[in-house]
Each structure stands twice: as C-alpha cells, then as structure tokens.
Amino acid sequence: MNYQDRLLKAIPGGAHTYSRGFDQFPSNAPQILERGEGAYVWDPEGRRYLDYGMALRAVTLGYAYPSVADAACREILKGNNLTRASTTELEAAELLVDLIPCADMVKFAKNGSNVTTAAVKVARAYTSRPYICIPRQHPFFSFDDWFIGSTVLTRGIPEQHASKTLVFDYGDIASLQALFDAYPGQIAGVMLEPATTITPCPPGCKVTLTYESQCRPCVRRSENFLHKVQALCRKNEALFILDEMITGFRWHLEGAQTYFGVEPDLSTFGKGMANGFSVAALVGRREIMEVGSISEPGAERTFLMSTTHGGEMSSLRAFIETVKVYKEKNVCQHLWHYGAKLRSGLLDLAREFDLVDQFQVDGPPISMNYSTRDANGAVSMEFRTLFAQEMARNGVLMSWIAVSLSHSDTELQLTLEAARKSLQVYAKALHDGVDKYLEGPAVKPVFRKYN
Ligand SMILES: Cc1ncc(COP(=O)(O)O)c(C=O)c1O
DSSP states (O other): OOHHHHHHHHSGGGSSSGGGSGGGSOTTSOSSOOEEEBTEEEOTTOOEEEESSHHHHTOSSOBTOHHHHHHHHHHHTTTSSOSSOOHHHHHHHHHHHHHSTTOSEEEEESOHHHHHHHHHHHHHHHHTOOEEEEETTOOOSOSSHHHHTTSSOOTTOOGGGSTTEEEEOTTOHHHHHHHHHHSTTTEEEEEEOSOSSSOOOOTTOOOOOOSSOOSTTOTTGGGSHHHHHHHHHHHTTOEEEEEOTTTBTTTBTTOHHHHHTOOOSEEEEBTBSSTTSSOEEEEEOHHHHGGGOOOSTTOOOOOOOOOSSTTOHHHHHHHHHHHHHHHHHTHHHHHHHHHHHHHHHHHHHHHHTTOTTTEEEESOTTSOEEEEBOTTSOBOHHHHHHHHHHHHHTTEEOSSOOOOTTOOHHHHHHHHHHHHHHHHHHHHHHHHOGGGTOOSOOOOOSSOSOO
C-alpha cells in the first residue's frame, strides 16, 4: 500500500485538514511529508521541495526556526501544562494584549475554529441577540455547525444550528444594510476577514497596497468597506468582529485592523501566531470579554472556551518567541517585499509566454493567489492543476501562495526558474490540449457537496 492508501485507510479524508487532502494537490506532489526546515519540506525518500503551503499558512518564520523550537523545548522540560495558570500563560496573555490595540483581554485555544465559534457565543451573550452575519465570499470561519451549516456541506447538521447565520456580500454594504433592515435589533455581530485577495479599498483608489502604504492616512477612509461595516455595526449596536486567522501576523504585526485603521469589538487570531505551534486567540474589549469572567458575584455566567490544553506552555512560549523575532526582523515587511518580487516575477513570465489572459496573480503582495484560465478565458481547475504539477516536478509546492521569513532571494530565483518551465508547458497545453500534459485528476474545491 502506498502512503496515500494508508492515510485514507487510517484517517477519514487522509489528513487532519481537508486542505491537505489528495484532492488539493497534483498527482505528482508528495503524498506525505517527513520534515521541514526553513522554506523547504522533505518526503520520506529524501526529496526536497520549496514550500508555499507553509503548514496552511501557520508557519511564517520558516520550519524548525531554531529560537522558537528551542524556546518551546525549554517549556516542555518545565512540565508543559500545569495544574493552575502558568507564568508562561500570563506572559503570553499580557504580550498579546499589549500588541493588539483592540485587545483588553484574551482567551487562548488550540484551533481557529474554536475561537471564531467563541466570538459568536460572546457576541450573542453580550447583546442577547441571536443572529450573526458573514460574507459569502469568505470561505471558512469554523468547522462548527453555525458556519459549516451555512455552506453546501450541511450533512449531519440540524437545520436550526445554522438558521441564525445570515449571509451578505463582501464589498456591498447595501447587502449588509438589508440584513439589519430585515432583522432589526436581532443581529449580535458581523464577522468577516479584513481582506482576502479582495481588499476593502474603495473602488478606483489609487493607493497601491504595500507594507509602507497603510490605509491609516487615507483620505477616502470612510469609503473603505471595513470602515463602513464598523459604522453600520456601531449604529445598530451589533459587534464588529474581525477574523484575522490569515491576515494576522502577515499584513501588520498588530493585525490588518491596524493596517486599515479600524477597531473591532472582538477579533480572532491563530495561524502565524506561533510559527506552526498550536495557538489561537479570541481577543476583544474588556466589557465584552468579561462575559466569560467569574469575578462579579451573582452575575450570570457564560461558559467561554474551557480547554485542558489552551494554556499549553510550549506553544505559548513559541508564540512569545515568534513575536520577538517579528519585532527584531520586521517579518511583516519581509513578507510584503518578497510577495511583491514574486508577484512581479510571475507576471513578467506570464507576459513572456503570452499568457497574460490565462495566468493571473490576484490580490495585494501579502495576500496573493494565482488564477488559471483555459484558451477560452474560462477559469480552469485543470490548468491550475497542470501549473501546480509542473511546479512540483521542478521542486516547488505551490497549491497556494504563503511566504515566510525563510523565503529569500535564493528561493525567489528557484521559484521563478520553476515557474518559467511550468508556464512553458502551460503555453503548450493551451495549444495541444491540457489532457495531453495533465498526469492525474484536477484538484477540486474543498467546500463542495459531493466527492
Ligand atoms: C479565516 C479563517 N478562519 C478560521 C479558520 C479556522 O482555523 P483552524 O483551522 O485553526 O480551526 C481558518 C482556517 O483555515 C481560516 O482560514
């Protein structure tokens, strides 16, 4: 049995994240990995790949970053998880509270899904209202029913579990206003990612997004979608909740909320906090977070995320050390700058092979994705798979684009050499037909109803 068969036999889906499934990678990608170091991963046969998956974007410094690994190991030898709150837990909590402007208090957990679900619960408890609004364009907030039940993946979820989740369109404030009109006084909060490849910037805004060009001084700030959502939430006394699972520790060390100059009531972080160690966090304003408190005698309690492993010392120390490295090395600036070089290199190659209408790079340099089209201009998963297949053949895993501090000029050069060869094949496949070059099935969307 090969690794894939063994994985599928032992684990439903063959991995612990659907994004790691065999249906997300070309057939020549390694079926399993053994270790990672810097920007590279190795399979059990010793083949090395330059990685742009970076553990589903959780690793932002590079795999096995020495100071983070050492700091985590020291905590393991201190016991790793004690009977009462640990000094490490307090240090980590105070650090995050100092770092993120909207954070007066923090509750740590292990998975992003737990903290987004906790944000929903806190919002409902604080406002005594049932409904939560999310944008349909944002693919994932939680594995819990309140969110997954609002997608096509409803199997196993009683209808009422997601019946209080309402959907609007990112960028279209009228669609959110319509929900406030339809459910007056009943919306507890609006949860969204600050940005994806689609930004909240006003249409036609001339400012190119870079690390240096934060939107804070933007004269058109009130036209920025995030500012509009914030204003609508304030007007309707609903909580403004930013899920920074992906944007956090990338757009800006204080979050994309600082980059765009907004002040959410609650916010969630996870990937990127601890360079791949398992840490997620719900943060927010004190009076809201206090619903989870046990201090006020006689107050009704909200049971807010009580987990055995939330205070695990090794991962919280990894978080503390990761923040230190971010400050010392200006990691966010590096991620932006590398992204910009990669973006322009890929676009130059697309031009060179006359593929500007077929191979495109969407989003700002910190939040890029490539999109692939066939000869008729239709979005094509076959061509996406072909590109990823050829990149893998040339030693680069690029099913999506996540960069780290360990991606440097050497890695950029390696990537662009691989992309040159891959786009050459792309161009031939446009002419000869993609089936002639594609060696396995096309990748499929994660959030589809049927296998
Ligand atoms: C925006 C966003 N929110 C929440 C989550 C859930 O995080 P986790 O996988 O740690 O549960 C993810 C994970 O991909 C995410 O991308």
